[in-house]
Amino acid sequence: MKESTIASDSQSSPETLAAGVARALPLWEIASVMTSCLIAEWAVLVFVGHSKWVMAIPITLAFGLMLFSHRECGETLRDLGLRTDNFVFSCRLLFLPTALAVFLIVSFGWFTSQSSFSAPWRWRFAALPLWALLQQYVLNGFINRRAQIALGAGPKSIALVAIAFSILHLPSPLLALLTLVAGATWAFVYQRAPNLYALALSHTIASLTLALTVSPRWLNGLRVGFKYFG
């Protein structure tokens, strides 16, 4: 059920950009979305603290750009991976890596917390599926698709997605490492079976396991950006 590469079925119109520019443009789009995320994570918190209104500005700009870009490229929700027909196939691809990740995370949590899990349940974990879906949309529904246009499907675009995901989780060293591996896995699966629901499910399971079994002193409450130091 491997999907055809995104770039291969491109078509041009009189008002479209030259093909060469159009292939470089996705990299700019990725950089732009990354910049918005980094501004929200670092600059807003540094300069004005936890101001949700100010935080909303770069986030809105990023989502505005992504939605406009989808419209410009004629992408549908189905193209992005918001579909159900390949959900089972995608879940099947994700089962082993997710199970392995859960096993490794639980083992790490067990050994580093002297054989006891002390992380408490928090009600904000209930919003994890939605948060995971949102992250997967940005990571794969947008960044992965644009990376494939620029670099083609395969190792290069997968590496770009993984590195981008990891950078957004700095400066937490453990999270940056985990997201590098997880980002590559999810990007690989998305390129074979683009289904954001399945990816969000895997993301939720991994994040929840991480939050409940690994001591907060290793993860600092899953905080990223400037918040990591607070």
Place this chain on the structure above:
Amino acid sequence: MKLPSTNLVHVLIGKSILETVLVGSLAVIAFLTILPPYFHGWGEVTDYGVAGWAVDNGSRWERVEVQLFIDGNFFDTAVANRSRPDVSSAGWAVDEWHGYAFVINSLSAGPHEARVYALRNSGNATRKSLQLMGTPIQFVVGSDGKLQKHSAAK
């Protein structure tokens, strides 16, 4: 999938400009709230320490909290509330109670550098910033424990 039109380039440029303006504005607002350029002051070496004055021109009746760092390390904190009639008579302050003095008696003999900072609280005291008062003070501790201005200091 269609190739994008030039509109996408325009949107990208517009977004970049907006974000540059946003970050620039945030930096200016942060500078004005966290590090307002309202502090004035000076410090100099005395026989047994560092003394001087500090005034917050944004809040002229307030006493400024000052911190002394020697050779880059925190040494002591004090409130600038000592009498300095020369400061008010020179027009720097509305009253004379803006002086500070730190006694230094635990340094090894030899050259050292002192820096006096005004402490600024903002964001309901969740943010603290330091603003240097005057210039770094070069001094030498003699074998008798007395301080004197470093002769090589500018």
